[in-house]
Amino acid sequence: MEKYREYKELAQKIRADAVMMTNLRHSGHVGSSLSMADLLPVIYGPVLRFDAKNPDWPGRDRFLLSKGHAAAALYSVLAEKGFFPQEWLKTYYCDDGRFSGHISHHVPGVEFSTGSLGHGLPVAVGMALAAKQQNKTHRIFVLVSDGDCNEGSTWEAVMFAGQHKFDNLIVIVDYNRVQALGKSKDVIDMEPLAQKIEDFGWAVREINGHDFGEIESTLLDIPFAKGRPSFVIARTVKGKGIASMENTVGSHYACVPDDELAAVYRELGATDA
Numbered sequence: 001m002e003k004y005r006e007y008k009e010l011a012q013k014i015r016a017d018a019v020m021m022t023n024l025r026h027s028g029h030v031g032s033s034l035s036m037a038d039l040l041p042v043i044y045g046p047v048l049r050f051d052a053k054n055p056d057w058p059g060r061d062r063f064l065l066s067k068g069h070a071a072a073a074l075y076s077v078l079a080e081k082g083f084f085p086q087e088w089l090k091t092y093y094c095d096d097g098r099f100s101g102h103i104s105h106h107v108p109g110v111e112f113s114t115g116s117l118g119h120g121l122p123v124a125v126g127m128a129l130a131a132k133q134q135n136k137t138h139r140i141f142v143l144v145s146d147g148d149c150n151e152g153s154t155w156e157a158v159m160f161a162g163q164h165k166f167d168n169l170i171v172i173v174d175y176n177r178v179q180a181l182g183k184s185k186d187v188i189d190m191e192p193l194a195q196k197i198e199d200f201g202w203a204v205r206e207i208n209g210h211d212f213g214e215i216e217s218t219l220l221d222i223p224f225a226k227g228r229p230s231f232v233i234a235r236t237v238k239g240k241g242i243a244s245m246e247n248t249v250g251s252h253y254a255c256v257p258d259d260e261l262a263a264v265y266r267e268l269g270a271t272d273a
């Protein structure tokens, strides 16, 4: 674990920030931020090519958060990487604040505003097509949710990208098997997801989305196959890090109440946020 100390510390910060930010105005989606908190330190570590001081650098890799309701987690890592000051995080969901509840491209480092599900991947496919047509070498990453995988627009994009061999496109599913209105298997069961995606011409890997070694080795091995888009099913736990929230539908639109904050920060191993 020592090897991954930096990842672990950043994941702790992301979780503490998400708890703090969603508590500010008693908003929601803390469980959705916690489940992807171990993916972001690796993505924004050795994987993604970016320049925080020049967010629009044309050669950057693009990262789209299709599950835009988990904005708090992404804002936390963008602050840590220097896209904007940490203090901005304390304006989340606040009147006249810089951050709306869902992700916004008006924030430095954010490529595209999302919130309604099923939008991230189609846009990413357009970006992948444009990069291919212009002989650009940057890659396009999209982090999607269980709910995203239910959307028809997502499947149109999956078909198109597979047929046109967009090996510059990478989807990562925060596969916590819980979504806004219930357990995913009860809403629309996506299984066998890997088989379905492979049938459309993608290369698929399944990993433990909380194991830094697996996340790192997998994301550094992109593209998984020449001429195929890459698809990572990261098996995660909704609400990961707060025992009372883990694997619960209730953690989707929830925050940590004021009187539980101190105990939760201790549980997360964070001194404050």
Ligand SMILES: [Mg+2]
Residues within 6 Å of the ligand: 145, 146, 147, 174, 175, 176, 177, 178, 179, 238
């Ligand atoms: Mg989910």
